[in-house]
Amino acid sequence: MKEELRILVQAQYPLIYLVTSEEERAEQAIATIAQTKPQRRVFIWTVTHGIVEYGQPRSTTQHNTVSPEAAVEWVIRQKEPGIYVLKDLHPFVDSPAVTRWLRDAIASFKESQKTIILMSPVQQVPVELEKEVVVLDYPLPTMTELNQVLSQHLDQVRSRRITTEVREKLLKAALGLTRDEADRVYRKAQVTTGRLTETEVDIVLSEKKQLIRRNGILEFIEEDETLDAVGGLEELKRWLKQRSNAFTERAREYGLPQPKGMLILGVPGCGKSLIAKTTSRLWGLPLLRLDMGRVYDGSTVGKSEANLRNALKTAESISPAILFIDEIDKAFAGGAGSADSDGGTSSRIFGSFLTWMQEKQSPVFVMATANRVERLPGEFLRKGRFDEIFFVDLPTTEERQEIFRIHLSKRRPDITHFDLGQLAKVCDGFSGAEIEQALIAAMYDAFAKGRDFNQLDIIAAVKATLPLSKTMSEQVTALRDWARQRARPAASSFAEYMQMES
Template sequence: MSNKKEFKTSLQRMLRARIPFISIRSIERTRVLEVIQQLAEEINIPIYVHSLSHGTFDVRTKKNVNDDRTVAGGLDFAVQNIAQRLNLTFVFTEVSDIEDDNIVSRHIYDGVVQAIEHGGSICLITTKSIWPQLQRLGMTITLDTPNEEEMLEVVKDCVLPYKNSITIEWDESDYKMAASILANMTKIEAENVLATQMAKGNLTKDDLKELVNAKDKLFSDISGLEKVKIEPSLLSVAGLSGLQHWLEHQKKLLTADLKSRKLRPPRGVLLVGVPGCGKSLSAKYIAANWNLPLYRLDLAAIQGQYLGQSENRLKDALASADNAAPCILWIDEIEKGLSGATASSDGGTSVRMVGQFLFWLQESTAKVFIVATANDVSKLPPELLRKGRFDELFFVDLPGEEERKDIIQLYIQRNLLSKPSDQMLQQLINISEGFAGSDIEGAVRDVAIQAVIHGDNFVDDTLYEKCFKNIVPLSKTAPEKIEAIRTWGRERALPASGVAWGNTMSDRILNKRSIIV
């Protein structure tokens, strides 16, 4: 059932029960009034609406019954009529200063007391909290922005009437994809985006990308998150075929009907492994490949100095990510933000932040695909690694021989360099044993710098060899640390390379994991 249907059913019961005070939480006044008008006609009760621009009018006939546009004047009119007639309902759309004990709140309170005595009802459409003493006289109901089910109706109602006048290439799957993209936007925002696309005289499958861009602009400055710009032409991932294969299957689940099987959308992936091997690059690659906006959540940056501030900032940031869905949420080096969960030096802030994040990770149903990266897994709280938090745990190891060859050729091509001889290429592959992807990138970048300084003719096999031999990889400067990371990953995670860890007896005894094809 869509949120609007649930809202309508609940509001209908409250009106039939003659609840004296109803606070309606919503940022979409127009949608709320649409439902109220429908209920006024269906259950045949008089409902009057007050606004600062029209005064008080009958919601069914639109006939104005009181020209006083002030809130105080509207309340006086409502109280006077409620005292004279039974079962009247008045809806106020623009009331401010109701959070505390003040003149406005007291005025409404007195009106609700009159409503209790005469079977009336006073409703407020607001996004603010209500003075507690007033709220205890009634009930609260919320109308959220359209979910996918309701947004599908909005999309079709907006597009299908123009099917005979403009070219529309969308099929049923495209309508569902559009609904998925526009979900969590307001109805008017979605209608404006669709109308803008149709204004050019057609609606093509490529316009789905424009829907993503339009929504991205609306949420580009959401609190707690940093929008990451992506240049798809510069994004290529070499050597992570296992991860890429798994991601292709997850991409299909974004548009599949999962409700019948009681499955939730893909939740995300945790990438652990050696620093510099492409974990962070993978987040950008996924966003570009799936054509979704990428937001970065910096857990360290949301830390506050006051009690509860960090947790509130994290809650707001995660709520913003839900509103921006579908999107990719990138959490780089997650262990730095969620480590120390057992430490008491921070007053329990780490523990509460971990709890907040895990609850959202488990319960949120928004299509937010998380790409979390970690270098030192030992610092992560064990409950984060439990099955069901993330969809999968991948280990990004140092590249093997074939992977190093692909990475070398990738960066040579990207930097527009002349290729080394086949013999030198093989030698570079041997020299780069123990290199991370960032080490190889650095070596090729040194070659490119010399090409800029001295010209392309300066690039030869000797220069390639010299630049590669100048690199001292992390695997040699901190071998114990790197080996500890590799040992952990081989025993507990899937290989991102897609290559099995091995076929020896020791491998089978350790029960090393493999990708399900």
């Protein structure tokens, strides 16, 4: 990345947008680049101090350069080769004068060894400059850089003699953080217990979770339920269990490729989200939910893409991890076709996502769910994109029995007086969610009457419910027909049924 920046500067790119919140690290990198031939001076602009030469005291500020317009004008007047870093210009780029001055500057830079670098934690490029600017994401610190930070803290607690293994764990726990953030979490761990050992890894990890929560697009999900909370879907469960150790070193040595991801299609309320969440427990990997709704940000060109890139970068830095994208059909609705409705943002996002899926080397397992297949772009479903596409159908009679057992057991310690077989029979066409809702309705009913609920209450609630498979029978039938051709059934009974058919 530093190399890329160096090349751009040497190739006399006039305007580079460096997206980073780590000013110090980035400035150091720029200063190093400025040392290589031809040597350049580095000037930094901030709205508080105007233009100051890098490494010089603030008192040496160039006069009257506090306003962004004046600063860029000053830059244009410079004759020598130079790198001009404008920090946090983004709130000003909406001003027509600032944008125009920048364009004037670019035009005047021809053959002049001058480069403006816009450095800011958010990417905000005005349309007028889109064609002229190169956007670079300054990457998060590597293990080596984090190691420097950690070493300083280890010196302070005089525990330099930790094993390489523990050191690696402490480093891995901080991966995905900026240098300053890593510094802070190590300090917190150190202050909490006065040490930095294996025990402190958890403190570092939980601090990291806090920091990721704040970024708003990715969310750590903690799921207490296990796979046992899911009724039926035996095929899908078997597939997942088989891959429990897929991200271990042992699996790599065996020669197995890393699983890429799975797509779970299906009828609403049949446990798609539930099974995705419980997989995290099964595999012992952190579950990160990517909220596609929050990725979209129409405020400036490129903001949505930057959001997605950042989120994926963070997910990779925490890997091995599961990246959970619920209702992906809503996010990528239309895909390539929706160019006119939102200026092409969703199709560009979709493109970036596919490329990332294709190229990713890091062990991030994508778990996506969808229930409107017709909205999913075809490229998505192509073989090889996901390891497997599962179809979750309405539960069979046996599966419904199982779902009743699970939800009744959650609410009452003894359920022997319920006839599960009968309950399963009366709710033909119900989804798992509808079964749960009927049960809750029955409980309310009995609760209001001041007694415990029984078999008949549940049957009455079931009778009073019109399931989705009836109200939306056409959609459900269409989905089933579609999935039969293209997806693997999540329940074994459907698999047997397919075998019978063929």
